[in-house]
Amino acid sequence: MAKPLKKFVSCVILDLDGTLLNTDGVVSEVLKGFLAKYGKQWDGREAQRIVGKTPLEAAAAVVEEYGLPCGKEEFLAELQPVFYAQLCNIKPLPGACRLLKHLSGHGVPMALASNSPRGSIESKISYHQGWKDYFSAIVGGDEVTAGKPSPEIFLEAAKRLNREPSSCLVIEDSMPGVTAGKAAGMEVVAVPSVPKQAHLYTSADEVINSLLDLQPEKWGLPPFQDWIEGTLPTEPWYISGPVIKGFGRGSKVLGIPTANLSPKGHSSLLSEHPSGVYFGWAGLSTRGVYKMVMSIGWNPYFNNAEKTIEPWLLHEFTEDFYGEELRLVIVGYLRPEVNFPSLESLIAKIHEDKRIAERALDLPLYSKHKDDPYLSSSFHSESNHS
Ligand code: ADP
Ligand code: RBF
Numbered sequence: 040m041a042k043p044l045k046k047f048v049s050c051v052i053l054d055l056d057g058t059l060l061n062t063d064g065v066v067s068e069v070l071k072g073f074l075a076k077y078g079k080q081w082d083g084r085e086a087q088r089i090v091g092k093t094p095l096e097a098a099a100a101v102v103e104e105y106g107l108p109c110g111k112e113e114f115l116a117e118l119q120p121v122f123y124a125q126l127c128n129i130k131p132l133p134g135a136c137r138l139l140k141h142l143s144g145h146g147v148p149m150a151l152a153s154n155s156p157r158g159s160i161e162s163k164i165s166y167h168q169g170w171k172d173y174f175s176a177i178v179g180g181d182e183v184t185a186g187k188p189s190p191e192i193f194l195e196a197a198k199r200l201n202r203e204p205s206s207c208l209v210i211e212d213s214m215p216g217v218t219a220g221k222a223a224g225m226e227v228v229a230v231p232s233v234p235k236q237a238h239l240y241t242s243a244d245e246v247i248n249s250l251l252d253l254q255p256e257k258w259g260l261p262p263f264q265d266w267i268e269g270t271l272p273t274e275p276w277y278i279s280g281p282v283i284k285g286f287g288r289g290s291k292v293l294g295i296p297t298a299n300l301s302p303k304g305h306s307s308l309l310s311e312h313p314s315g316v317y318f319g320w321a322g323l324s325t326r327g328v329y330k331m332v333m334s335i336g337w338n339p340y341f342n343n344a345e346k347t348i349e350p351w352l353l354h355e356f357t358e359d360f361y362g363e364e365l366r367l368v369i370v371g372y373l374r375p376e377v378n379f380p381s382l383e384s385l386i387a388k389i390h391e392d393k394r395i396a397e398r399a400l401d402l403p404l405y406s407k408h409k410d411d412p413y414l415s416s417s418f419h420s421e422s423n424h425s
């Protein structure tokens with residue numbers, strides 16, 4: 040169903056955990072350790088139940104889910120000091136620094152609105168250069184009578200920014216946060232932090248896969264200007280491994296062979312980078328260095344259960360190279376993975392990705408990485424590049 044035209048806004052209210060910061064990574068690590076003490080194994084299945092909750096609600100959910108022999112208060116009291124000691128290890132999510140820099144550079148007022156207590160918010164952002172100065176207002180869960188999904192936190196943030204709720208854009212990863220933003224009468228963009236949940240966020244005005252996909256101009260805010268010929272440059276990142284067997288669909292069903300790498304052993308890299316379509320350079324031991332365009336994710340059209348890493352090397356090979364060591368330098372982002380109404384439209388889109396990547400990789404900005412020693416070091420010796 041077509042949504043009404045988006046409304047223009049004049050300020051942005053951001054959630055912190057799961058939206059700007061990858062807090063879940065640290066939460067998972069801490070919970071894993073604690074549950075081991077109780078003889079239980081953390082499997083991440085309740086991640087969806089704790090995102091967007093207050094700390095006490097989240098503790099209650101874990102105590103209940105695992106049938107722990109303690110009260111929620113007791114569990115939280117035990118957990119909190121360990122969690123607080125880890126705050127310095129929480130990394131910004133992809134696109135977070137870019138978004139904050141962009142909006143602040145254009146003088147767009149910003150506020151933080153989080154269910155976490157104020158002190159914890161301030162402590163978390165203190166580890167990130169310049170973040171404190173980006174926000175004209177910060178509202179914590181301990182400054183209102185009810186946390187999200189109550190609209191109170193967002194209404195208080197608007198008040199402190201001196202704006203009407205209707206001219207605020209909320210950016211949120213959690214369901215309670217989206218509910219709160221809509222109840223406050225604000226425009227809401229959802230960036231779900233739990234994969235494959237996008238379809239559940241029906242009340243959001245827009246659902247995006249990562250902050251890299253936000254288009255501020257849709258809301259009357261200044262557009263990003265860092266896209267170059269349809270590509271978004273990223274800090275180069277590196278991934279390698281032997282080429283493994285996939286579902287055998289690439290060549291047979293799409294006419295597009297992809298040299299799959301195993302996602303195993305790459306979980307931290309994969310959590311740092313959103314699923315989507317990327318491009319860069321591929322080095323194949325004994326053969327050479329080639330342009331490549333790749334998809335990382337669940338292939339929504341086929342709805343895979345496990346994430347795949349699938350580079351298409353832009354070169355005609357006369358034979359397969361399963362088992363050979365493949366090294367990738369990823370230099371830019373193209374788009375999120377999406378579903379398509381037909382196989383033909385999926386194929387057409389991948390060919391368009393190819394044309395964009397092929398052209399962009401000739402730009403000096405990207406072509407210089409062709410000579411990265413990482414791509415060919417395996418021709419001569421083992422490398423410990425990470
Ligand atoms: P799978 O599902 O096993 O990955 P594909 O149909 O995607 O099967 O075919 C991929 C295989 O085809 C690669 O592992 C590689 O050995 C071979 N191949 C041949 N040409 C290419 C190319 N240009 N890019 C990627 N892989 C290629
Ligand atoms: N699959 C999707 O379901 N949606 C996509 O948007 C998508 N984009 C892709 C882009 C590129 C450059 C490549 C190489 C593949 C993409 N795929 C996408 C994955 C495709 O479905 C997959 O390669 C086949 O299923 C073979 O495993």
Ligand code: MG
Pocket residue numbers: 285286287289296297298299349
């Ligand atoms: Mg493949």
